[in-house]
Amino acid sequence: MPSTVVVGGFFGDEGKGKVIAYLALKDKPSIAVRGGVGPNAGHTFTIDGRRYKVRMLPSAVAYRECRLMIGAGVLIDPDVLLNEVREFGVLDKVVVDHQAGIIEERHKEMDRGGEHSRMIGTTGSGSGPANADRASRMLRLAKDVDSLARLTGDVSQLVNDALDRGEYVLIEGTQGTFLSLYHGTYPFVTSKDVTASAICSDVGIGPKRVDDVLVVFKAYVTRVGSGMLEDELDREEARRRGWLEVATVTGRERRAAPFNMKLAKRAVMLNSATQIAVTKLDVLFPECKHARAYEQLSNEAKRFIEGIEDELNLKVTLIGTGEEVYDIIDRREGSDEA
Secondary structure, X not given: OOEEXXXXXXXXXXXXXXXXXXXXXXXXXXXXXXXXXXXXXXXXXXXXXXXXXXXXXXXXXXXXXXXXXXXXOOEEOHHHHHHHHHHHOOOOOEEEEOOOEEOOHHHHHHHHOOHHHHXXXXXXXXXXXXXHHHHOOOOOEHHHOHHHOOOEEOHHHHHHHHHHOOOOEEEEOOOOHHHOOOOXXXXXXXXXXXXXXXXXXXXXXXXXXXXEEEEEEEOEEEEOOOOOOOOXXXXXXXXXXXXXXXXXXOOOEOEEEEOOHHHHHHHHHHHOOOEEEEEOHHHHOHHHOOOOOHHXXXXXXXXXXXXXXXXXXXXXXXXXXXXXXXXXXXXXXXXXXX
């Protein structure tokens, strides 16, 4: 079975949590492993009307049978992680790499203060200062924290061993391509790279071990905080269109703009995408809400999807049509809609 890396194509908030939860429930990976920065990004998914939020655990927690891992490149807030472990009852499923870095209270205090932090619109999670300490080789690691002793292990070894056995591994990225420290809208970016290659490094696998890179786009663009947003709508127009959203972690309103093909093309290039997912199609085309077959889409919605495929030269394999995790049209090879 293949390994799949899932990353965001815009500025985060693309709906990766729902996509990953769906893939976990549908494809049944033996391991789901999270890369990315840390608890500064939240993922959400909805099952049977109940909305779940995670900041540390992989969104594949929706599938109760897989092991849930966090790579060495991810920053850990022990309180956030342990609360999620208790909430979902997955103590026996979770492995945190022993070399993952630890966010301490002093990092959060630094992150919440200072003019520069306010300018770039930090989430206040402590991730930036913690990554600065890691670069200075001053950061505590998970293996140094007693409360995490039952959870720590060698994630990179476990993931590579699973791949050697032919098991399916789902690799979860966070945030979005243009929040990358290297490839994003600097300085309004996160504290490290979050493209697919970096996510693989976070969890300890080399590029030859990746079979698919799925880049997730929303049918429109949103971002939280400062920084470039081409063709940005004013707040009232965003509200009128139903595009006014609230961020999972900070509760701040997201700025909104129409789908940006130029950014999408660059995201496909930077991530070596093999597949595309488009979420929230139902917000643009309400008549398509809850559709689970391509034939159920309106002609206008089909033209929107086909326009993306033509421009990006890739198939849109997953189309989100509602909040529920199964409100997805699955057009992957071997699926009912292929």
